[in-house]
Amino acid sequence: MGCIMSFKKSPAFLILTAFLSGLIFGLGLIVAQMTNPAKVIGFLDVAGQWDPSLAFVMIGALVTLSAVQFLIKNSCQHHASVTQSAKPTHSKVDAKLIIGSSVFGIGWGLSGLCPGPALVSLTSGLTGTFVFVGAMITGFVVFKVLHQPK
Amino acid sequence: MAAFAGIRFNSFKYMNYLTVLLSLAGGALIGLAAALLLYFNNRVAGISGIAAGVIKPWQSDSAWRLAFLIGLILSASVWFLFGGIMPIQLDSTVEVLALSGLLVGYGTQLGNGCTSGHGICGLARLSTRSMVATACFMITAGLTVYGVHHVL
Numbered sequence: 001m002g003c004i005m006s007f008k009k010s011p012a013f014l015i016l017t018a019f020l021s022g023l024i025f026g027l028g029l030i031v032a033q034m035t036n037p038a039k040v041i042g043f044l045d046v047a048g049q050w051d052p053s054l055a056f057v058m059i060g061a062l063v064t065l066s067a068v069q070f071l072i073k074n075s076c077q078h079h080a081s082v083t084q085s086a087k088p089t090h091s092k093v094d095a096k097l098i099i100g101s102s103v104f105g106i107g108w109g110l111s112g113l114c115p116g117p118a119l120v121s122l123t124s125g126l127t128g129t130f131v132f133v134g135a136m137i138t139g140f141v142v143f144k145v146l147h148q149p150k
Numbered sequence: 151m152a153a154f155a156g157i158r159f160n161s162f163k164y165m166n167y168l169t170v171l172l173s174l175a176g177g178a179l180i181g182l183a184a185a186l187l188l189y190f191n192n193r194v195a196g197i198s199g200i201a202a203g204v205i206k207p208w209q210s211d212s213a214w215r216l217a218f219l220i221g222l223i224l225s226a227s228v229w230f231l232f233g234g235i236m237p238i239q240l241d242s243t244v245e246v247l248a249l250s251g252l253l254v255g256y257g258t259q260l261g262n263g264c265t266s267g268h269g270i271c272g273l274a275r276l277s278t279r280s281m282v283a284t285a286c287f288m289i290t291a292g293l294t295v296y297g298v299h300h301v302l
Contacts (some may be wrong), residue, residue, distance in 0.1 A: 009190060015217045022218035025183035025195060025266075026225025030236050031271045035226075038239035042290075044295040053173045058269060060177020060222020061184070065274040068185035093282045100261025101268065103297035105287030107253025109294025111242045114196040114254060114265045121238050125227035130252040139188065139255015140202040147260070 003076035003080040028119045035121045037112030045108055184271050187218070196267020198258035211292070261286075 009017075033039050034057060042051030108114050113121075113132050122130045175295065184195040191214055193200075204215045226236055242250065258264045261283055268287070272280020 007235065008181050012212075012223050014191050014214055017186055018193075018214040018217040019221040021183045021187040021191070021195060022221025022223075022230065023183075024179050024186065025197075025218075026219075026222040027229060027245045028176045028179030028181075028183060030176070030226060030229050031179060032173050033237065034176065036239055036302070038241065039277070041299070044291045046292060047296055047300055053169055056173035057177040058171055058273075060174035060224045061181035062177075062274050063183050064178045064181025064241050065188075065270065066181075068181070068189070069274065071201035072189055079266075088181050093279055097261050097279055097283055098276075098286055100257050100259065101263075101283040101286035102261075102290045104257030104261055104264060105290030105292075107250045107255075107257055108265070108287060109291035110290070111240070111250035113240075113245050113247075113250065115201055115258065116217055116222065117256075118193070118251075119197065119201070119222050120218065120226050121236070121259055122223055123230075123240050124236065126238060126240060128244065128247050129238075131244050131247045132167070132254075135200075135251025136250045137205065138251045138258075140198075140205055141255075143256050143259035144205070147215065147247055 027118065028061075029117050029120050032060075035117045037117075040112040041109075042112075046113070079080070180266075180270060181274075184274070188271070194267055194271045196263045196271060198254075199262070199267055202255075202259055203222070265302075272292040
């Protein structure tokens with residue numbers, strides 16, 4: 001089988017695929033009810049009424065993504081070049097990774113909201129979701145100001 | 151019901167076959183979306199990275215990021231259009247939400263990813279960094295929920 005990725009992708013095509021990816025990602029979050037903070041807190045609350053749903057969401061996502069990765073790896077000899085730029089720039093486990101992820105976890109646990117579900121739930125019009133997204137964007141800016149001097 | 155390592159699993163009454171099926175189906179859609187972005191756009195579907203990338207106006211690759219975010223935000227409208235419902239129970243106060251958002255925004259930038267970038271895309275690539283990151287945020291999120299709901 002030839003490489004299914006070996007065709008020319010126009011800039012407009014790439015905008016369309018990015019849009020579709022965001023749309024499908026959001027629908028996945030809604031179908032799995034990950035847009036409901038109470039349900040996410042139910043997963044994180046192992047000492048209370050534990051709701052294991054999020055584990056099944058991760059299994060569904062990991063199996064699907066791994067299956068596609070396997071198919072493409074098998075059909076594309078130049079697979080490495082296909083995904084080169086998607087490779088993250090960092091490779092080592094460092095203090096920034098551990099501290100950053102731990103801080104993120106505290107924020108996530110406080111409200112049950114993480115970036116994807118927060119953006120999807122803006123459509124609900126709830127003031128709280130706007131407060132969260134506004135604060136999250138402020139957090140992005142604070143990071144840039146503190147760690148990325150121009 | 152069964153008790154294991156101090157964690158009671160009697161809460162499985164919340165889980166039924168439909169919930170498991172919807173969780174798996176939702177997860178499959180998320181995996182499909184991540185695969186689409188990875189193989190067509192050569193990008194990792196990490197929401198925090200995509201969103202923060204738009205804030206740099208000098209960056210040349212904002213177009214696909216905006217397209218992704220517009221798709222993400224419009225997904226709820228598409229869902230409503232087909233008669234779907236999206237239950238949201240947000241019990242936090244405005245102050246807690248503001249603090250929570252700040253920590254999520256800052257933490258995901260320092261740690262280079264969130265639930266999607268590390269927890270799904272990174273784990274699927276078997277990235278060591280993502281495994282460490284996922285372990286970190288799962289543990290601190292669990293401890294935070296424990297502190298807020300069982301201690302305070």
